[in-house]
Amino acid sequence: xxxxxxxxxxxxxxxVAEASRQRPSFDRTVRQLLLLSLxxxxxxxxxxxxxxxxxxxxxxxxxxxxALQSDLAFELVESLVTEVGPRSAGSAGxxxxxxWAVAKLKALGFPEVRAEAxxxxxxxRGDAHAHLTAPFPQPVVMTALGNSVATxxxxxxxxxxxxxxxxxxxxxxxxxxxxKIVYIDQKTERSRTGSGYGKAVAAxxxxxxEAAKRGALAFALRSIGTDHDRLAHTGATSYQEGIxxxxxxxxxxxxxxxxxxxxxxxxxxxxxxxxxxxxxxEGGIAATSHNVIAEIPGSSAPEExxxxxxxxxxxxxxxxxxDDGAGVAxxxxxxxxxxxxxxKPRRTLRVVLFANEENGFDGTKSYAAxxxxxxxxxxxxxxxxxxxxxxxxxxxxxxxxxxxxxxAAQLAPLGIAAGDNQANPGPDAGYLMRLHGWPALELSxxxxxxxxxxxxxxDTLDKIxxxxxxxNVAAWAVMVWLAGQSPVAFGSMDLK
Amino acid sequence: xxxxxxxxxxxxxxxVAEASRQRPSFDRTVRQLLLLSLxxxxxxxxxxxxxxxxxxxxxxxxxxxxALQSDLAFELVESLVTEVGPRSAGSAGxxxxxxWAVAKLKALGFPEVRAEAxxxxxxxRGDAHAHLTAPFPQPVVMTALGNSVATxxxxxxxxxxxxxxxxxxxxxxxxxxxxKIVYIDQKTERSRTGSGYGKAVAAxxxxxxEAAKRGALAFALRSIGTDHDRLAHTGATSYQEGIxxxxxxxxxxxxxxxxxxxxxxxxxxxxxxxxxxxxxxEGGIAATSHNVIAEIPGSSAPEExxxxxxxxxxxxxxxxxxDDGAGVAxxxxxxxxxxxxxxKPRRTLRVVLFANEENGFDGTKSYAAxxxxxxxxxxxxxxxxxxxxxxxxxxxxxxxxxxxxxxAAQLAPLGIAAGDNQANPGPDAGYLMRLHGWPALELSxxxxxxxxxxxxxxDTLDKIxxxxxxxNVAAWAVMVWLAGQSPVAFGSMDLK
Numbered sequence: 001x002x003x004x005x006x007x008x009x010x011x012x013x014x015x016v017a018e019a020s021r022q023r024p025s026f027d028r029t030v031r032q033l034l035l036l037s038l039x040x041x042x043x044x045x046x047x048x049x050x051x052x053x054x055x056x057x058x059x060x061x062x063x064x065x066x067a068l069q070s071d072l073a074f075e076l077v078e079s080l081v082t083e084v085g086p087r088s089a090g091s092a093g094x095x096x097x098x099x100w101a102v103a104k105l106k107a108l109g110f111p112e113v114r115a116e117a118x119x120x121x122x123x124x125r126g127d128a129h130a131h132l133t134a135p136f137p138q139p140v141v142m143t144a145l146g147n148s149v150a151t152x153x154x155x156x157x158x159x160x161x162x163x164x165x166x167x168x169x170x171x172x173x174x175x176x177x178x179x180k181i182v183y184i185d186q187k188t189e190r191s192r193t194g195s196g197y198g199k200a201v202a203a204x205x206x207x208x209x210e211a212a213k214r215g216a217l218a219f220a221l222r223s224i225g226t227d228h229d230r231l232a233h234t235g236a237t238s239y240q241e242g243i244x245x246x247x248x249x250x251x252x253x254x255x256x257x258x259x260x261x262x263x264x265x266x267x268x269x270x271x272x273x274x275x276x277x278x279x280x281x282e283g284g285i286a287a288t289s290h291n292v293i294a295e296i297p298g299s300s301a302p303e304e305x306x307x308x309x310x311x312x313x314x315x316x317x318x319x320x321x322x323d324d325g326a327g328v329a330x331x332x333x334x335x336x337x338x339x340x341x342x343x344k345p346r347r348t349l350r351v352v353l354f355a356n357e358e359n360g361f362d363g364t365k366s367y368a369a370x371x372x373x374x375x376x377x378x379x380x381x382x383x384x385x386x387x388x389x390x391x392x393x394x395x396x397x398x399x400x401x402x403x404x405x406x407x408a409a410q411l412a413p414l415g416i417a418a419g420d421n422q423a424n425p426g427p428d429a430g431y432l433m434r435l436h437g438w439p440a441l442e443l444s445x446x447x448x449x450x451x452x453x454x455x456x457x458x459d460t461l462d463k464i465x466x467x468x469x470x471x472n473v474a475a476w477a478v479m480v481w482l483a484g485q486s487p488v489a490f491g492s493m494d495l496k
Numbered sequence: 497x498x499x500x501x502x503x504x505x506x507x508x509x510x511x512v513a514e515a516s517r518q519r520p521s522f523d524r525t526v527r528q529l530l531l532l533s534l535x536x537x538x539x540x541x542x543x544x545x546x547x548x549x550x551x552x553x554x555x556x557x558x559x560x561x562x563a564l565q566s567d568l569a570f571e572l573v574e575s576l577v578t579e580v581g582p583r584s585a586g587s588a589g590x591x592x593x594x595x596w597a598v599a600k601l602k603a604l605g606f607p608e609v610r611a612e613a614x615x616x617x618x619x620x621r622g623d624a625h626a627h628l629t630a631p632f633p634q635p636v637v638m639t640a641l642g643n644s645v646a647t648x649x650x651x652x653x654x655x656x657x658x659x660x661x662x663x664x665x666x667x668x669x670x671x672x673x674x675x676k677i678v679y680i681d682q683k684t685e686r687s688r689t690g691s692g693y694g695k696a697v698a699a700x701x702x703x704x705x706e707a708a709k710r711g712a713l714a715f716a717l718r719s720i721g722t723d724h725d726r727l728a729h730t731g732a733t734s735y736q737e738g739i740x741x742x743x744x745x746x747x748x749x750x751x752x753x754x755x756x757x758x759x760x761x762x763x764x765x766x767x768x769x770x771x772x773x774x775x776x777x778e779g780g781i782a783a784t785s786h787n788v789i790a791e792i793p794g795s796s797a798p799e800e801x802x803x804x805x806x807x808x809x810x811x812x813x814x815x816x817x818x819d820d821g822a823g824v825a826x827x828x829x830x831x832x833x834x835x836x837x838x839x840k841p842r843r844t845l846r847v848v849l850f851a852n853e854e855n856g857f858d859g860t861k862s863y864a865a866x867x868x869x870x871x872x873x874x875x876x877x878x879x880x881x882x883x884x885x886x887x888x889x890x891x892x893x894x895x896x897x898x899x900x901x902x903x904a905a906q907l908a909p910l911g912i913a914a915g916d917n918q919a920n921p922g923p924d925a926g927y928l929m930r931l932h933g934w935p936a937l938e939l940s941x942x943x944x945x946x947x948x949x950x951x952x953x954x955d956t957l958d959k960i961x962x963x964x965x966x967x968n969v970a971a972w973a974v975m976v977w978l979a980g981q982s983p984v985a986f987g988s989m990d991l992k
Contacts, residue, residue, distance in 0.1 A: 078757070081754075082632070082754060082757050082758065083632050084632070085632070085633075085634045085635070085754075086634075086635065092633070093633075096632075136578070136579050136580070136581070136592075137581075137588070137589075138581045138582075139581070139582065141953060228954075228956075228958045228959070229725055229727070229954055230727060230814070230952070230953035230954045230956060231725070231726060231727070253958070254815070254954070254956035254957070254958055257956070257957060257958055258577075258578060258581075258815075258956075258957075261574070261578050262578065318726070319750070319754075456726070457637060457726035458724075458725055458726045458750070460724075460726060460750035460753070460754075461750070461753060461754075462724045462749070462750055462753055463724070
């Protein structure tokens with residue numbers, strides 16, 4: 001999972017306008033949601049009420065109970081991290097992951113499995129070293145941000161220009177940063193929703209160019225993470241066109257504490273903090289990855305697609321267990337439960353394991369272009385680790401809200417609360433939702449500890465609790481089944 | 497802190513024999529301890545009862561209260577890790593640490609401060625890389641054990657011979673390990689006392705030679721640590737004389753989990769696990785470090801010494817915050833409180849910051865030789881991180897137990913329980929206690945999380961809670977003051 005801020009739905013879009021016609025006073029309890037949504041429909045629509053029938057609801061209960069007894073998802077992510085491990089887009093690991101996914105989905109018995117080529121430009125990390133040279137020699141644990149250019153071979157040795165956050169850098173019209181290494185010290189707040197990451201991440205994406213505009217030689221920031229581990233958090237950065245690209249790194253939080261002490265404590269004032277930084281990297285490498293797709297064809301409306309996704313690639317530093325092996329495993333296991341139920345879903349159920357979510361969204365863009373004219377009943381994605389699902393949200397037209405309430409009622413026994421109709425379904429699915437106006441469903445996971453490990457070497461299997469994974473699969477199976485059986489379309493008929 | 501098992505008191509020693517004459521039924525409450533110790537004395541000794549007087553006890557209360565209001569200890573460790581950082585014996589950081597300590601102790605106003613040269617043979621870590629080459633290519637996070645020899649330049653690529661623990665290796669009389677990398681997978685149990693480390697650490701110290709005896713090319717083990725971080729735990733190993741020295745590394749726990757899955761899961765049986773390992777290192781480097789000593793001369797018995805210590809060196813991977821910057825700070829701050837009280841202690845109070853505890857005990861050995869004929873009233877050490885003190889223990893002659901009970905009573909308000917008379921006062925002090933039969937006092941810290949960070953890059957300042965450090969200093973100040981004022985000698989008159 002990359003950019004929560006990228007999930008924000010543009011206020012101008014058609015779906016938001018549609019949602020705004022609904023009554024604003026949705027309550028979070030399922031019963032009230034149902035009642036209110038019925039009232040909403042009565043107010044805007046003369047259609048007779050259409051709801052899911054008892055057979056579908058009973059099937060949801062069976063799927064839920066089966067999921068809570070199954071460790072298939074854990075076995076899948078365990079297999080992926082053990083047999084493939086790190087798999088950044090375009091790498092040998094990425095190719096292994098595609099082969100793994102195709103073989104695994106076929107072995108699970110999905111009737112249609114395919115890999116769709118995604119051309120991309122890969123970025124490859126090289127060796128990186130940093131240490132303070134003044135006022136005291138100290139090693140510095142850091143890692144290059146994704147897409148960072150390399151330093152000259154001999155490295156860069158320069159004074160640190162300290163800024164508390166990106167706003168402070170942007171507000172600086174002096175020449176203080178010129179010839180220095182710009183350093184941003186913003187801390188990431190812990191939260192269930194990942195909002196702290198959303199607040200901090202702009203420093204990573206915009207910081208290098210803001211620094212370069214001010215004449216900086218390089219850019220560094222406090223890792224965007226909630227941990228206190230001596231491991232730096234990578235993640236994509238980007239360079240503004242026309243601005244010089246400068247090397248960009250993230251420093252581990254304990255090392256960031258050291259730089260903060262030296263920069264801020266009165267006893268060290270007047271003693272410049274200097275850092276030597278050398279890093280190798282290579283970008284723009286022509287490569288091909290693949291979106292891996294499995295389908296269960298729909299029985300009565302095969303032309304309508306329920307798309308549930310995750311991303312197959314990972315950053316190179318960890319094993320890609322929580323980001324996003326867990327998501328791959330959750331949506332695959334949920335679809336497998338539907339497959340094994342023997343009942344044919346009305347609409348086509350499609351699992352998409354996207355290529356290169358982390359560093360360019362190439363898989364999503366490719367999917368968006370290829371399937372732009374296919375009617376998507378809804379899109380969903382699991383890409384926020386392996387924490388418990390605590391909330392269910394939708395972004396559908398008002399007529400579908402009674403069905404959404406029925407789904408919420410079946411999720412409630414899993415400890416999942418009903419949210420609103422402003423779902424942000426994940427980075428890839430959110431991209432598709434925004435681009436094409438496709439409806440979306442969201443199962444919000446507890447991400448309280450996600451940013452302790454996200455984009456670090458610590459993204460390993462031991463961070464996943466198999467029991468929490470069962471709850472996720474149960475939620476996905478219930479949601480996918482019931483939403484896919486909905487007698488009401490989730491999107492407007494005139495959606496592109 | 498290095499070797500809990502090294503703290504075990506030989507059953508044959510004089511002090512144990514002496515302690516065994518005491519009543520065995522010590523209760524843990526202070527009142528009962530006092531009563532029972534009085535009975536014990538009555539049984540073995542006709543001397544009149546001698547106890548600490550009210551002035552000394554009142555002074556202890558004042559010291560305790562002052563310590564609980566002071567952040568001096570945190571400021572000291574913060575200064576050490578910020579201005580020096582890693583300081584393995586013989587390194588430039590070690591020399592900086594000695595200079596830092598001398599300057600700091602002088603600035604604190606101790607009337608006598610000196611650095612005593614300690615010649616030693618240093619070991620220096622070099623670059624190290626490892627990855628699995630079969631059955632799946634995977635990076636492996638590991639680090640060389642202290643004293644490890646290097647691999648050939650091209651590295652070693654060999655099959656892993658998996659053993660669940662050291663006992664399994666020792667029991668193997670087959671040729672299974674020959675030509676392979678012996679791998680020991682023993683996990684470290686979490687405990688307050690560090691007993692889990694004590695059980696696991698023999699694999700680190702004895703493993704390489706046990707492997708070499710069986711023809712192994714190299715040795716690796718699961719990190720001796722209770723964490724799930726992608727950081728390996730170093731620590732000294734040693735080679736038996738006459739046995740070939742082979743490269744020896746510790747693998748991070750998540751990587752150890754990976755190796756365990758590949759070695760143990762039925763689906764991977766018949767597929768050898770192979771690892772490529774390359775590491776550089778250099779041992780036997782002639783160097784000089786120093787024990788740094790500060791003293792407050794005794795008023796009425798200056799020839800008797802109260803020795804409280806910690807070690808100034810640290811492993812190279814972290815900042816040496818919990819191991820043992822915290823101990824340096826705690827004993828120094830406690831002595832400073834005594835110094836500032838204006839009251840002259842009866843006996844000489846000596847703070848010793850030992851050289852090279854981690855990889856050879858050179859500082860302790862040097863101290864032991866230099867001061868072997870000086871009468872030590874007791875020795876103590878702080879070298880178990882920055883957790884709260886939960887227990888007070890002694891190893892003194894029976895006649896001193898009523899005074900020990902008085903001290904325990906003054907420690908009780910800090911949440912500290914009375915233990916027994918079998919104290920193990922820390923690695924350096926324990927060495928001196930065993931060698932010379934010197935009496936000892938121990939303040940046992942809660943080490944539940946100590947082995948999450950011990951000997952890793954994660955040994956950084958953020959792992960220290962300043963409030964817990966205050967409690968430690970309070971305990972040390974109370975203990976040092978009262979024990980130093982004791983009207984009763986803690987050791988036998990005829991101790992060497």
